[in-house]
Amino acid sequence: MIKVGVIGCGYWGPNIIRNFSQMSRTEVSRVADLDQERLAHIRKLYPFVQTSTMSQEILSDPYIQVVAIATPINxxxxxARQALEQGKHVFVEKPLASSSQQARELIQQARKQERKLMVGHTFLYTSAVRKIKEIIKSGELGDIYYINAQRLNLGLFQKDYNVIWDLAxxxxxxxxxxxxxxxVSVQSFGACHINPAIEDVATLSLDFGNNLIAFLQMSWLDPDKVRKMTVVGSEKMLVYDDIQPAEKIRIYDKGVQGPKYYDSFAEFHYSYKYGDILIPKIDGGEPxxxxxxxxxxxxxxxLTPLTDGENGLQVLTVMEQAQSCLQNRRAQNKEAE
Ligand SMILES: NC(=O)c1ccc[n+]([C@@H]2O[C@H](COP(=O)([O-])OP(=O)(O)OC[C@H]3O[C@@H](n4cnc5c(N)ncnc54)[C@H](O)[C@@H]3O)[C@@H](O)[C@H]2O)c1
Known part of the structure; x- marks a missing residue:
């Protein structure tokens, strides 16, 4: 039995506690949180778990091998640094840290201590994303032209970080x-409507070169909960709607082509393809x-985790670029005022 300590049991932490408790190979022996009420709630659900407001009690427990962190980003x-220093394997909720520099330090520390460091990029463990990856790799969609993603809802407003750090x-x-x-480059736009210092809507444009781009849109100010991603390829198009309980992925045999040869503009006709729509079967299970x-x-x-420290660093690098773009725009807007 691998003993696990969980730090942070607000909204998301209890899911980590439940999953580690249900696994036959792990046992949650300690939980820490600054909030006594949250700890009392956990004791009700798991009477044998030791709870404390001091995360040090987890970090210094020699029997605990794994520490899971589900606290605010900052x-x-x-x-994570302290847990690695104490020789624990560390699972950190997304994003891995507050900057790429911090991520690099954690990666180095994990290497030095020969411990595993993993970040909670949960969606990479969903059956839907695994299926999409399989479909793209099979070449069924052809060359990927662009990806468009929307992650919108009303709230939950955060006080210390903007919608990019929360949802992106x-x-x-x-x-x-x-x-x-x-x-190769990242651009972002954002606006602060409710709290003047915190962007509640934002878009990111990711340019991968070779005409391949991705647009990500995030909002805490949308009446509808939207979790949608469209992948457009030269052969087919795929729509992933995570809100759908069952049929999350649809592959559209749709496309458009210019003519191969034409001598005059009058001969230039696009040919549109409107084929079948396929809904692939995907397995259930909690990601x-x-x-x-x-x-x-x-x-x-x-083994190396799929979402290891390096993966956390890659995501943070994009977020930092987006953040600095927002800050530059804010400074420009102030100058213009
Ligand atoms: N993977 C996912 O799908 C997913 C979903 C939601 C949240 N998250 C991530 O989980 C983390 C927590 O988010 P949340 O929504 O549960 O936040 P939350 O505010 O609901 O809970 C955070 C908890 O941490 C406690 N805490 C704060 N500082 C602490 C400290 N120093 N030591 C011990 N406890 C401390 C707070 O008292 C609170 O109970 C964030 O990193 C968030 O991005 C991931």
Missing amino acids: THFEL PHDISIVLHLLEQNP LQTELSHFIDCIEQD
Whole structure:
């Protein structure tokens, strides 16, 4: 039995506690949170778990091998750093840290201590994203032209970070995973409507070169909950709608082509293809269970996690570029006022 300590049991932490508790190979022995009420809630659900407001009690427990961190973003780095220093394997919720520099330090520390470091890019463990990756790799969509992603809802407003830091890690991690490359440039737009210092709507444009682009749109100010991604290829188009309970992926045999040869503009006609729509079967299962189980496999079999520190760093690098773009625009707007 691998003993696990979980730091942070607000909204997301209890899901981590439940999944580690349900696994036959792991046991949650300690949970820490600054909030006594949250700890009392956890004790009700798991009477044998020791709880504390001091995360140090987890970090200094020699029987705990794995530490999972589900606290606010600005605490990730310091908690993960200390846990690695104490020789623990560390799972950190997304995003890995608050900057790429911090991510590099964690990667280095994990290497030095020969411990696993993994970040919670949960969507890479969903059956839907796995299926999309399989479809793209098979060549069924042809050359990928662009990806368009929307992650919109009303709230939940965060006080310390903007909508990009809250929602973009998911779509950035999915897009980098599907395209297997990092963007050559990142642009972003955003606006602050409710809190004047925090963007509540934003878009990111990722340019991968060779005419391949991705657009990501995020909002805490949308009446509808939208979780949609469109992948447009030269042969077919795919729509992934994560809100759908069952039929999450649709492959459209649609496309458009210019004529191969033409002598005059009058001869230039596009040919449109309107073919079948295929809904591939995807398996169910809780992605977090797959994710945490993978982390334990990596520890037991000395494997590199799919979403290791390097993967966390790649996502953070894009987020930092987007953030600096927002800041530059804000400065320009102030100058213009
Ligand atoms: N993978 C996913 O799909 C997913 C979904 C939601 C949230 N998250 C991530 O989970 C993390 C937590 O998000 P949340 O929505 O649960 O936030 P939350 O605010 O609901 O919970 C955070 C908890 O951490 C506690 N805390 C804060 N500082 C602490 C410290 N130093 N030591 C111990 N406890 C501390 C708070 O008291 C609170 O109970 C974030 O990184 C977020 O991005 C991931």
